[in-house]
Amino acid sequence: MASRAEEALTSASGRPASPDPLVGLLGDCGRGDRDAFERLYRASSAKLYGVAVRILRREDWAEEVLQDCYVSIWTHAPEYRPGLAAPMTWMTSIVRNRCLDWLRRPRPEVPDEDGSATEQAESADAGPLALLESSTEAGALARCLATLEARQRQAIALAFYDGLSHSELAHHLRQPLGTVKTWVRRGLLRLKDCLGLPQ
Amino acid sequence: MDYRNKPELAERLAGEYVLGTLRGPARARFRRWMAQDGAVALAVHEWEARLSPLADAVAPQRPPGRVWNAIESRLGERRRRGFFWQGLAWLASGAAAAMLAMAFLLPALKPAPAAYVALLTDPKTQRAVLYVSADRKGTALRVKALDPSIRVADASLELWALPRGGKPRSLGLVPGERGVLPLAAVADEALGDVPMLAVSLEPKGGSPTGAPTGPVLYSGPCVKDW
Numbered sequence: 001m002a003s004r005a006e007e008a009l010t011s012a013s014g015r016p017a018s019p020d021p022l023v024g025l026l027g028d029c030g031r032g033d034r035d036a037f038e039r040l041y042r043a044s045s046a047k048l049y050g051v052a053v054r055i056l057r058r059e060d061w062a063e064e065v066l067q068d069c070y071v072s073i074w075t076h077a078p079e080y081r082p083g084l085a086a087p088m089t090w091m092t093s094i095v096r097n098r099c100l101d102w103l104r105r106p107r108p109e110v111p112d113e114d115g116s117a118t119e120q121a122e123s124a125d126a127g128p129l130a131l132l133e134s135s136t137e138a139g140a141l142a143r144c145l146a147t148l149e150a151r152q153r154q155a156i157a158l159a160f161y162d163g164l165s166h167s168e169l170a171h172h173l174r175q176p177l178g179t180v181k182t183w184v185r186r187g188l189l190r191l192k193d194c195l196g197l198p199q
Numbered sequence: 200m201d202y203r204n205k206p207e208l209a210e211r212l213a214g215e216y217v218l219g220t221l222r223g224p225a226r227a228r229f230r231r232w233m234a235q236d237g238a239v240a241l242a243v244h245e246w247e248a249r250l251s252p253l254a255d256a257v258a259p260q261r262p263p264g265r266v267w268n269a270i271e272s273r274l275g276e277r278r279r280r281g282f283f284w285q286g287l288a289w290l291a292s293g294a295a296a297a298m299l300a301m302a303f304l305l306p307a308l309k310p311a312p313a314a315y316v317a318l319l320t321d322p323k324t325q326r327a328v329l330y331v332s333a334d335r336k337g338t339a340l341r342v343k344a345l346d347p348s349i350r351v352a353d354a355s356l357e358l359w360a361l362p363r364g365g366k367p368r369s370l371g372l373v374p375g376e377r378g379v380l381p382l383a384a385v386a387d388e389a390l391g392d393v394p395m396l397a398v399s400l401e402p403k404g405g406s407p408t409g410a411p412t413g414p415v416l417y418s419g420p421c422v423k424d425w
Contacts, residue, residue: 034274038267045261045267047254047259050260066266085247089248092251096217100222100226103222157253161256161257163219164220184215185211185215188218192214
């Protein structure tokens with residue numbers, strides 16, 4: 001596992017990856033450094049905003065969520081432990097959780113009336129997942145995803161990228177609820193076996 | 200539903216929680232479970248590490264400038280509100296902060312078998328100050344100071360088990376930076392009904408009465424990691 005990750009990281013630059021500068025910025029935020037917080041925002045907000053827009057599909061909602069999340073990142077920065085979770089992992093989890101909570105609120109519109117989400121679902125394999133393979137840090141995950149059955153991979157991609165729940169997955173994929181639940185469960189199990197424990 | 204001692208269920212739900220398919224009341228229930236059980240928090244932490252590279256594939260998009268302005272003004276407001284409200288908010292987030300810190304600390308202990316673990320925090324600073332653990336079938340309580348500055352001169356820090364519905368039981372004096380305290384029985388008996396540990400400030404050598412006499416300085420949940 002470690003050697004595979006090392007290989008992926010060194011092959012990109014020809015030398016071992018330098019330490020993530022976000023670690024230092026988060027540490028400074030934890031000590032109340034507002035300038036460091038601004039640098040952290042500049043370095044990470046485009047990526048986190050992209051994640052939020054993708055799940056929420058509304059830029060105004062994504063803006064609100066992003067605001068809440070950065071306030072939360074500032075507040076909780078003293079609890080961040082470097083080395084135990086990568087900064088982007090820690091921050092992405094905060095954003096995804098907030099997005100999923102947001103989606104729990106009653107939605108004014110019925111999603112996918114026109115079938116656009118289904119189209120996205122069908123193109124999901126070729127879209128983000130193909131891009132993933134070109135990202136060296138995600139290389140192991142991309143390789144493991146490739147070992148999944150296509151429908152398991154599609155269900156997992158739709159859930160992660162578009163924030164679909166089990167019942168929304170069933171609706172969009174036009175399958176019984178029990179079937180998509182099984183795809184997700186088996187897909188996750190397989191990913192876990194393939195990836196081993198995170199380092 | 201009783202979730203305790205169901206590692207396979209915890210593992211499956213943790214994966215679905217992080218993936219995002221676990222929703223509605225089930226998501227809220229799972230979060231409560233996660234807040235009470237360090238092992239569940241650890242499973243979530245591991246799933247986050249596994250799946251977060253998926254986010255690398257999402258195209259970055261620069262947020263409008265007003266987002267940063269709004270964040271700045273919210274943080275500014277917070278400062279003006281002053282210490283009282285800030286203190287109150289910190290107190291309210293105390294338990295959550297302790298669990299979060301615990302989720303980050305637990306991976307280091309992963310290979311250890313079933314154990315009781317507790318993370319004591321200083322309510323003033325919200326920093327974790329003391330890490331306590333004991334193997335389920337063992338009689339040794341391992342104590343590690345995470346903040347060496349907690350030592351006190353001419354006084355002692357005494358560690359207490361706060362059993363559910365019972366009087367505090369002394370576990371001994373905090374042994375400097377790192378040490379082991381003998382338990383009166385195997386951990387399963389000594390800590391099985393103890394949801395919380397606390398440290399009080401006592402005269403040198405410990406409480407003369409067998410009950411805490413000084414102020415409680417630190418406390419934190421004691422959880423079963425298996």
